[in-house]
Amino acid sequence: MSMPRMPEGIGAHIRRRADPRASNPDQPHAVELILARQLASGLAVPVLLVDARGDTLFYNEPAEAIFGRAFDEIDALPFEQRAAMLAPRGSDGQPLPVEQLPGMLAMRERRPAHAEFYLHGLDGVLRAIEATAIPVESAGGHVLGTMVVMWEGHMAHPE
Amino acid sequence: MRLTVWGSRGSLASAGPETIRYGGNTPCVQIEGADGSVLVLDAGTGIRRAGLALAGDRRPIHVLLTHLHMDHVQGLGFFRPLFEPGREVHIWGPPSTTQDLRARLTRYLSPPLFPVRIRDLTSHPELHDVHADPWSVGGFNITAAGVVHPGPTVGYRIEEAGATIAYVPDHEPALGGPLSAPQWLSGYGLARDVDILLHDGQYTDEEYRQRVGWGHSSISHALQVADLSQARDLVLIHHDPDHTDDQIDDLVENAGRARRTGTVRGAREGMVLEV
Numbered sequence: 001m002s003m004p005r006m007p008e009g010i011g012a013h014i015r016r017r018a019d020p021r022a023s024n025p026d027q028p029h030a031v032e033l034i035l036a037r038q039l040a041s042g043l044a045v046p047v048l049l050v051d052a053r054g055d056t057l058f059y060n061e062p063a064e065a066i067f068g069r070a071f072d073e074i075d076a077l078p079f080e081q082r083a084a085m086l087a088p089r090g091s092d093g094q095p096l097p098v099e100q101l102p103g104m105l106a107m108r109e110r111r112p113a114h115a116e117f118y119l120h121g122l123d124g125v126l127r128a129i130e131a132t133a134i135p136v137e138s139a140g141g142h143v144l145g146t147m148v149v150m151w152e153g154h155m156a157h158p159e
Numbered sequence: 160m161r162l163t164v165w166g167s168r169g170s171l172a173s174a175g176p177e178t179i180r181y182g183g184n185t186p187c188v189q190i191e192g193a194d195g196s197v198l199v200l201d202a203g204t205g206i207r208r209a210g211l212a213l214a215g216d217r218r219p220i221h222v223l224l225t226h227l228h229m230d231h232v233q234g235l236g237f238f239r240p241l242f243e244p245g246r247e248v249h250i251w252g253p254p255s256t257t258q259d260l261r262a263r264l265t266r267y268l269s270p271p272l273f274p275v276r277i278r279d280l281t282s283h284p285e286l287h288d289v290h291a292d293p294w295s296v297g298g299f300n301i302t303a304a305g306v307v308h309p310g311p312t313v314g315y316r317i318e319e320a321g322a323t324i325a326y327v328p329d330h331e332p333a334l335g336g337p338l339s340a341p342q343w344l345s346g347y348g349l350a351r352d353v354d355i356l357l358h359d360g361q362y363t364d365e366e367y368r369q370r371v372g373w374g375h376s377s378i379s380h381a382l383q384v385a386d387l388s389q390a391r392d393l394v395l396i397h398h399d400p401d402h403t404d405d406q407i408d409d410l411v412e413n414a415g416r417a418r419r420t421g422t423v424r425g426a427r428e429g430m431v432l433e434v
Contacts, residue, residue, distance in 0.1 A: 031307055031345050034344075037335075038334065058176035141256060
């Protein structure tokens, strides 16, 4: 199954501590991610769930307004197209390196992270976003992924 | 491998004439490998009799705990090999980010709940957190993975010479969402394609509706897990303490009719399974 994925390389330092089972795409998800997905699916705030490699595992129905596409529809788009369309930008309007996104910060530094930025939805609309990410770790201390809660932000449009 | 069920009851030991056939002791299953290696799954009250069977025998013993709820550890202090000087005993349990296994087990194995402390066990058992990757004990290849149940809880998948069993006695997969996509099914990686799946079968559908979040399966859920995982032989374990032998007979018979492929049995004390 193909899903959006962060560009290669950004999780290199994370992988040392990532759940070793995450390296096998045929493996079922860890129970912490299963429960996080179920929680997200029942929440009214937009939530994105990403695994330790940067792959999008799930986003809930409220997040569809931010990403501009229903989660079940995104598999039809190739990764390159999705990455190009999402193209995050910082508050100055300049391209934002993905390693500075809160989800990646949360996994790398193993702490909550918050940021304001712009994101192109898959419908082509640029939106101001606020996002808070928390790392999802197993009881064994492995980084399994991150749960990102998002809001539409209030920054002025950069264009 | 050869499995012996020493305890099949869930939640609370429940001895009485109405539970005499399936048994009243809480979970404990012994597994013996072709090379004589011994695993003991959980330390419910059933482990006392397992200990009598293993006493005086010099083989190392690996006790694999799924979690530390009382019905899974209460028999530990009555496990005879733990009191045999020089006996090699390893106790494995789920990891925690807050306290190690010794500290967590000490909550029970110390006064005022129990008169004997872990440090007083004359076998001086070694305690281990389960590994994230599979590991070997004798001829067994063991995999542990977290499953949906309150608190840190794992299930086990054990393989030996092409035979495979999974042990998931406490499991509420329905809390993880619809039981449909295997990749998102708690316990799937353990149960996939096993010869025998020992799985939580505590509740009827009606009982489950009143006990959502308590950490257990309805028998319907156990069937769905077994079917999705393509487990060949489903052995229901962790019987509700209020279920009588006759009720369990009926539940198992109905479950057998509902199973799409494969068989269904009810775990009972003294049951021996060969794989």
